[in-house]
Amino acid sequence: MPEWVIHRMQRPSPVRSFGCMDVAVLAGVMSTGLFAMSYLPMLVKAARTRDLSSYSLSNLAITNVGNAVHSVYVFSLPMGPIWFLHTFYLVASALMLVWFMRYRAPSRRDASHPAPAEPSASRA
Numbered sequence: 260m261p262e263w264v265i266h267r268m269q270r271p272s273p274v275r276s277f278g279c280m281d282v283a284v285l286a287g288v289m290s291t292g293l294f295a296m297s298y299l300p301m302l303v304k305a306a307r308t309r310d311l312s313s314y315s316l317s318n319l320a321i322t323n324v325g326n327a328v329h330s331v332y333v334f335s336l337p338m339g340p341i342w343f344l345h346t347f348y349l350v351a352s353a354l355m356l357v358w359f360m361r362y363r364a365p366s367r368r369d370a371s372h373p374a375p376a377e378p379s380a381s382r383a
Contacts, residue, residue, distance in 0.1 A: 287340035295347050302351055309362040311355070316363075319356040326352050 305311055326349050333345040 284339065291340040291344040291347075294344055298347070298351055302354065305355060305358055309358070311359045311362055314355065314359055316359060319352065319359055322352045323356050 326345070330345065330349065333341055336342070
């Protein structure tokens with residue numbers, strides 16, 4: 260039988276080695292935690308104070324559109340730390356946009372056109 264046909268299979272080592280992929284996954288897990296932790300103070304402050312005046316609607320809108328488009332790429336990858344990080348960014352940027360729209364100060368245009376008064380309940 261020719262030599263090139265028969266190959267010996269290597270037996271798995273009883274002790275698991277720490278390969279390159281293990282280091283990459285560990286780095287992904289650590290960076291995911293660090294990025295999420297760096298975002299949390301901003302989210303907590305925005306939720307607590309309801310002051311989002313330092314944010315712009317266009318920036319928050321573009322961030323949400325970018326995250327939605329980037330989701331096509333991220334969720335085509337095998338499940339891993341990037342899925343959790345991207346999901347965190349999706350939720351965080353959506354929350355910031357919702358809070359911005361909900362808590363923003365009325366614009367000058369809104370202030371110049373007050374809402375119509377509700378009918379009084381005392382009229383019968």
